[in-house]
Every structure is written in structure tokens, then in C-alpha cells.
Amino acid sequence: MDDLARRVTEILAQQALVDPSSLRLEDDPAAIGLDSLGMVEAIFVIEEEFGISVPFNANTPDQTDFDISSVASVVAGVRRLVSAKG
């Protein structure tokens, strides 16, 4: 796990109130206790931490460009947005 993946994982773990070391990349955030408000809060922290704007609409989480179905997909989404920022 590189630095970006570790920081994203820590943010998700913090919002889910679990130990970051217990999180695996294939975990579904909802399954580890991140409800919809928790995900919205996690995305806010991610935006602040990385200086990016995450295209996530809580009304239609399945139809946005930002996949939250697993920790790995969130990490990949953040990586894409950070590199697009340049």
C-alpha cells in the first residue's frame, strides 16, 4: 500500500470508527459500517486532505464517476483525481 492508499484507508477507517489496520482493499465501505452520511463525511475529509473535488452525488451513488463499492475503488478514484490535478 503506497502513501495515497494508506491515507485514504485511514480516512475511511476513521469515519467508520474501525482500526485502519483491519481494513482490506476489497472491503465494501458499507459493510464495515460506513453509512451514507459517513461516506459523505469521508469524501469531505478526502477533498480537504488531497485538495480535490470528488464528483459524488449521494442521491445517485451508483451513477457517478466515483466508485465507492470498495476501499480499492475509492483509492483508485482519488488517485485518478489527484493525478488529473497535476
Add this chain to the structure above:
Amino acid sequence: MRRVVITGAGTINALAHDVPGTIAALLAGQSGIGPLQFRDVERLSIRIGAQIRDWPGIAGMTAREASLWDPFTRYAIAAADEAVAMAGLSRDELAPAGVILGTAAGGIATWEDNYRAVYAEGRDRVPPLTVPRLMHNAAPSHISIRHGLRGASFSVSSACASANHALGLAFREVREGRAPVMLAGGAEAMLLFGGLKAWEGLRVLSPDGCRPFDARRNGMVMGEGAAIFVLEEAGHAKARGAMRLAEIAGFGMTADAADIVAPSVEGAVAAMQAALREAGLSPQEVAYVNAHGTGTQANDRAEAAALRQVFGASGPAVSSTKAAHGHAIGATGALELLAVIAALHKGQIAPTLGCESVDPDFGVDIVTGAARAASVGAALSNSFAFGGLNAVLALKRIP
């Protein structure tokens, strides 16, 4: 018609963080007014208020709750928890109840913090729970969630009369049989830079003290906090052997339809008379009035004239407790109801602090100095708001 009794009370304010402490402080003549402490207070010209101090907050508050609860919601939750515990109602008994709260400014600290972040500090985003945190109904909603209340629940906002309007509406829910139990009161947390700055602009705040009905009065002093009561149908309360603090017997509300800030004698008189009529009380039966008594020139003059008109030359004892707990705006009527309960339940009338020489023009029996022992069978609690909205509660002693 059903009768409505108060079977629980809770509060947090500058005098104390619970009901026994607050009533003891009111009767001992203590004041919660002191130097204000918050960010940028040095940029204000008014720097006194009745601010809550040394409160540890709500035990067991989670991180999620911390991000959802503005200070006004925290005050409301603390007051509701105390009231529910005092009433001794089970979760099942509370399920049909609702909660109606008065607040003038709702989550103003949340508005302020986030405007500061985006305007003054140039930040690009605010926390995602900003909207559910600042909304006026956040406090009743969280009380409903916490205690499982499924009846009519919402906030009402009528500036300084908010809490009395809330209590009056909840009283009618019970009296008219729609709910056996209701929670009601008010919550306000606007002692912060923006809140004071706005009031300062209106030039009605005193720079040096609150002196209701005194000839030297020079304005109001703001306070904060919450007070919440459990209102219960009398038969329901009796059946479970509940302790009863007082009966709410009537409620009167009127609008001046005149000026947006200047008080009207006529509107105040009509609200007091409506409360008396609903309670089936004659003016002679009322032994105490907790006045709105803000300590402004205009309010106290108009209120004294209204009291003379309703009660005649030998009227009831009158006091204003605003120099003790401050003018807590949308919560103030609820805080003042504690003084009314002390009069009815303990036979002790809290004094009007700050009033040393009653304005000779008033012709009203103002209780000054120390608490006065009196047998009070019935009392009124006045709230008169900016906007010309008047809300008066009539209460009776439990025989």
C-alpha cells in the same frame, strides 16, 4: 376539557446546568451576567451577557453527534434529558408524545462558523452536515430521535416569544386530546460575535447591566440556554402517580399589527386577557406575573401600562428574572417558567435583580431585592416579541 399539568422540567442556562440549581439561584438573587468570552468579542461595544460556563457537554456524545449538534441543539438535548428523567416516563409512554420548541436563531453558530470559513478564510467547502446542523428543527428532531417521540414535533420562531408560543401550542395538543404527553420549551445559543453584532446594531443592549422596571434602565442583556417541560394530561399523570409541578391552565396569543419593534399596550393586554379567559381566572385570582421585563425603556413602560389595565391599581406581584438568566431570546419564556413554578410550587417569588428604584410612573408591585414569600394560586408568564407577537401563559398551583 382536559387539564394539563407539568410533570418534568429540565434546563441549562447561565445560572446553573439543571432545574434545582437554577431555581435556587433565582430565589437567592444570583445573576449569571458577566463578561462575554468568545472569538472576536474585543470587536464588540457590548461585552456582557449571561453565558453558560464550565459545562462539560452531553455525556457519551459520539463523533457523529458532535458534527450534527449545534450548541442550541446540545442545550435542548440536555434540558430534555433532565425533564424526561424527572417525569419518569417510560419509552412506551413517550412514544405518542411530540416536542415543540421555540428558537429565534436556531443553529446560528453553525451559520457563523461556515460563513467565516468560506467568506473570511477563503475555504472552498463546508462540512457535509452543515444543513441538518443549522436547521431550526434540529433540536426537536434530535430530541424526538433520542427519546422515541412520534407525535407532532417542530420548531416555532417568534423572536422573544418563541418559547411561550411553543409551550402554548403543546399545551393545546394535550388539552384538546391529540396527545397525552408533550415536551415543549425553548433553546437559544446566539452569544457569539455575529449574534451580538446584530443586536448591538439595534441599540437596545445595555453596556453595563440589566435593570428591569428601574428608572435608570438602559437596555437588555442577552443570555442563552434551554428549558424544556413535560406537559401531561392530568388524568394520565394521576394514574401513574406522577409528581406535578404546576398546571398550565390557559394560553393567550395576539399580534399588535402595528410596529415591527415598538411594543403595544393593547396587544399585551389582549394576550393577558385571552390567557385568563382560557384559564377561567379572574384578574383578582392572579398573585404573580413573571413579566417580559427586558429592561428597555419601551418594553417596561408599555408592559407596566398593560399590567395596570388588566389588573387595576392593586394588581399582583410582578418580577422580571431577566437580570438573572439574561434575555435568552427564543428560550427566555421557558427559563422564566421556572420562576413561575417556584412561585406556585414553593411559594417563593424570585426578585427583579438590577431594579433598585422602581420607575415611579409604573404603579405596579415590582418584587425587588430578595425573594418574596407569597401564597400564589395562579400566575401569568408574559412574552412579547419584536414583530408585535404576544404570548402569555396562565398557570395554577396544584392543590
